[in-house]
Amino acid sequence: MNFPEDFLHYVWQFKSFNFDNLQTADGLPIKIIHQGFLNKNSGPDFNNAKIQIGETIWAGNVEIHIQSSDWLKHNHQLDASYENVILHVVYDHDVEIRRIDGSILPVLELKNRISSDLTRKYETLFLTLTDFPCFAQIKSVDQLIVDSFLSRTLIERFEQKTIAVFETLDELKGNWDETFYRFMAKNFGFKVNALPFELFAKAVPQNIYSKHKDNALQIEALVFGSSGFLNDQFNDEYPQKLKQEFEFLQKKYKIKPIEVSMWKFMRMRPQNFPTVRLAQFAGLIVNSNHLFSKIMEIKEVDSLRKLFENLPINGYWKTHYHFKKEASAVTIQIGKTSVDNILLNTVALFLFAYGKHTATQYYINRAIKLLESLPPEQNAITNKFEEAGVKMDNAFASQGILQLKKQYCDKKKCLSCGIGIKILKQS
Template identity: 75%
Template structure:
């Protein structure tokens, strides 16, 4: 026997044991009318159970342990919240347990009622050293079962992410446009430079850019100046003008630039250098005002993509990856994969968050529909589930898998996972 109490919770909840001619350890006939509701918080393991013992029907709670003596080890005999336990379900009965009023607690022993095959299936899941517990079995699970549980994990993932949106929204006194702008800026950093982009957005709020919406050069000066890239001595005309412009704007708005050391260039393709991303970010600010408001009005994915395409990036960047460093030819536009990354990680998140915040199902449904339209991410985690036989059709599925891996597979919560439960139930 090599399993925790969680396995017995599963056994009891789904009645995955031989429940013919049930008896308590004292020999009284026992019938399970209702196993109760699983409690994941403090207190007895199952609430609101209904059990018939002998000629009496009892309503109350059920506590589950590997051994009866665990009741004493956990000090339940001193906790009044366990006084309403009507049945003690154990794998092995090794001690008589009494309630605080000195009455003996009825016990159901499962040791001879759980099949060896079921225990073996459980051990195959939990003792595996592979990338995730059910890697060898998930390919045999009906895709409808997988999709159903991934729908749950997807919602869990976005609800967790919504907490960060809400915190920022509260900090900005309910300003959705500014909150969206900060998250969008962070997304432009694509993990490696997410933090410096976020610092950039905090240093220069949108309303400052709005004052210069008719002067692209000043917006570019603000972006590169605040990012810390205009401190050198330049020979070329474009950066020299940016530097001069920023000196004026810096004093006007009392701006403190970001430390240039926070920007990462190492192990990056030149196309993804932060200088190119900053040029694209400045161009997006120049192109689009009140971007969040526009996104809330657009349903079609192609129209959403168009907001981030054909950006008016300064021609200087067609021949530069960095100030003082020329290049033969540079693609200054954001690639389709990067645009879809923004739609996935920022746009869908804000549609979902806005829907949750305002209790408007319309926007939540739009977020889900957009996820079903966007292609699935391609990364090492997703690849392993695909190799195991999971059909990953779109971003909805891949986002669900990322949450599945983090919250269930990595922590081996197979008994809380719809896929894991299905595998255990399969013949």
């Protein structure tokens, strides 16, 4: 059988092997008082183990390898940090190992102690060709265990995402409002146009909009001008006025518009066109400049949704989805699904990030409560997990699923997954 050391880590950590007549390779009896704690950093695999070998009780570390000779391949014989290893646990004992001081390292061989049932379950998980390793087995795992691990993966996901928030916050010298504004703009791009939205937000800082908060036309001019959509000649009065306003504002603030070619329209419904999204974004700025401060005060999800509803969007967009293309019955307000996407990917993230940055559990709890109040996401990944029997009642669960798939399933890290471990333990 071919398997990684991680499998032996699992076998040792959960004592999933035959304990009958345990002894070292040279015949000394072994009693495992405590197997130690898995070490995910450099050094021996398990720390603070307690093991009786013969008549002596030893306290120290345990190193695990597929073969004893891996000790030499990894150059542990030259590393003083491995001098406190009290037991070498291997699948196949192929060579005698000595410590730096010349003493023989006690070895426990597991080759004939791991059940064929356990190895079969492991192979079933790792050799599966389905969308994720435990597709066929996950429905047999108690939902409480699944939910518990999804709680862990959700926190992991948000902690990873806060890294980008903190990097931008440092770049902006601790300005939370401006940081939030940039991430909010990127979210309005909804993946397809996330990059041009992000660049457009950098082109015009939020404080410039605040100087024109009482003039909707000027805010719209700043939005469409900096995004590159006013570098043309127009017949309609509305874009002509925007162009005229922007020419003045561009000189005043030395604005460099992004390339209009960056925006993507293909294979997209008209209500999702970047021009319509920009019109919505302009309406949001008109309605709520310095939005982050307001969001920090609002606790109920329905009240948060109202910040993005009934925006003052110019009526021009009711009959257009581009400056030179008319349309009939274009939806110009942000749809509920899109609003929930913003609440999930920006608002909840920033509540969590602010809580981590200020060490304030209150905001972290608010982020979690918000996720629990939002419906689960519907996409190819979550649909597959639902098909396999996983229940997702809210966005907290679906976000946990996305992290589970990316960081555990795709990487075949079943032995680090609470769900995978439970499947292996099931009789």
